[in-house]
Amino acid sequence: MNFNLNDEQRQIYEYGGQLAQSYDNVYWRDHAKRGAFPSEMFDKIAKDGFLGIMIPEEYGGSGLGMTEMALFMEGTGNHGIPLLSIVIGPCMSLPQLARNGSDFHKNELLPAACRGDIKFCFAITEAGAGSNSMKMTTMAKQKGNRFSLSGEKTFITAADVSDYCLVVARTSALDKVAKKTDGFTLFAVDLKKKGIEMQRVRISIPLTEEQWTLYFDDVDLGPEDVVGEIDNGFSILFDTLNPERIILAALCCGIGRFALNRGVEYASERNVFGQPIGAHQGVQHPMAKAYTNIEMASLMCRRAAWEFDNGLPSGESSNMAKYAAAEAGIEAVDAALQAHGGSGFTEDTGLYEMYPMVRLLRTAPVNRELCLSYIGQKVMGMPRSY
Incomplete structure (x- = not known):
């Protein structure tokens, strides 16, 4: 199991930075506040060929796997531009059609979906x-x-x-x-x-x-x-539910990094009583702890994706990744907000808007209690709790 990224994977991971040059967190927040679908950004992602990451080339995709899909989501999250539409379409729905769909699904719907013509x-x-x-x-x-x-x-x-x-x-x-x-x-x-x-x-x-x-x-x-x-x-549903946990774990890791980067920048520049507030352990340590937890959750996420791509049972890693990443994401946004003080709640900072999403992902689409029950029963061998 090798977590070193090859050149193609690195490019996918870094794509979020390129995308953010045109469609940044300000763009995302503007649409999120209005509940408006970000059509221009979605079309750009489609044009650049990222909707079909997990789809075979013969059906219009890239022929890659869950690892690359998670890297894409984590990379865009790093820049504060998370898209749930990527989760339910390119990650959960399209791969099912590629594996189990009819000729019509594979030859007509999949190419159109990879182009972004249909969702x-x-x-x-x-x-x-x-x-x-x-x-x-x-x-x-x-x-x-x-x-x-x-x-x-x-x-x-x-x-x-x-x-x-x-x-x-x-x-x-x-x-x-x-x-x-x-x-x-x-x-x-x-x-x-x-x-x-x-x-x-x-x-x-x-x-x-x-x-x-x-x-x-x-x-x-x-x-x-x-x-x-x-x-x-039901037997093929797990081909959608484990990827859902993996990609949302990647999303939480990305949002956590985005928040911490904002927190570090502010804490390094904000001077109070003659020195940057980031020099104080009361500000520094919570963000350092959150950063550590984000990176550990990211590694578990990549392990789960690797297992899925290699046909190995991935339920254990997927549930641990989802649990760990949601908790770490909440911790990271909260630490970054606290470092900002009152300015963290202003619209210009663009930070507080990340909190409701990561808090949602502690509960949805599978809540942390069910993740822990899976780990307790299926992984650790304890009696069924429900």
Whole structure:
């Protein structure tokens, strides 16, 4: 396991700095405050070829892996320009189509998505199920070789600007299957289909992507919309959930570095009582501790990505990375804010806006308690706690 980056990986990691020359944190904050999707920045990322990092070259991508995807996200986070749309589309949805999609998905949708001509979102969460996906009630009832999709999904990121949604639904009811993980099927759903409505979920966090509830009312789907095998979708869900944990861990590490860089700069320049405040251990040590935790979380994130890319079980590392990075990100932003004093809460500083996002990622998309329960049970061998 080698964490030294090759030239291509280094270029991907450093791309955030190039992107920030045109679309910096000020640009991101302006859009986040308005809940406006940053179309110009997204189009630039598409033009530069980064939407298809995890997609084979034959379908319009770069043929790289989770490691490069995480480096991209961490690198953009380093400059205060985090994009959740990269998580739900290029990281979670598109690789599923490349591995398990139909010829139409691979030859038509993937090239268009890699070019940025169409966008994908991902729908698994339901209000009545939450983290217990076994209890989801969205059903795709089979009628001959077609399906009728009904139900609702909530907290769907960027659904309003997406063309397709990768939807996780039951094709067999929970009380009709031998194992509770049976009966799930994934569908690539065209959001222009009849019977789909959406309602905004208003959250208080400034983000460039809004959250939505999707309502499906007898939406007609065909065999061409199925991703993978009917009733066997749960087995491939982990190909999306572990990458989600990895890439969000990378995002937290990047945001933490961005905040600490701002904190160090301010603490080195701000003079009080005849010397820079960064010379005082009360200011210096919290940021040094946070920096240490960010770098350790980043290493765990890269380990998890390496395991995933090499076909090894990555649940252990993915959960540890997600837990550690969210905690470290919160600690880093908080330490940088404290170093700034009152100026940390001014709009010009551009720092406080990072806090709600990292705090969100302690809770979503999987909360820290479930990460710890996974580690306690699956890794350490303790009794199941839920």
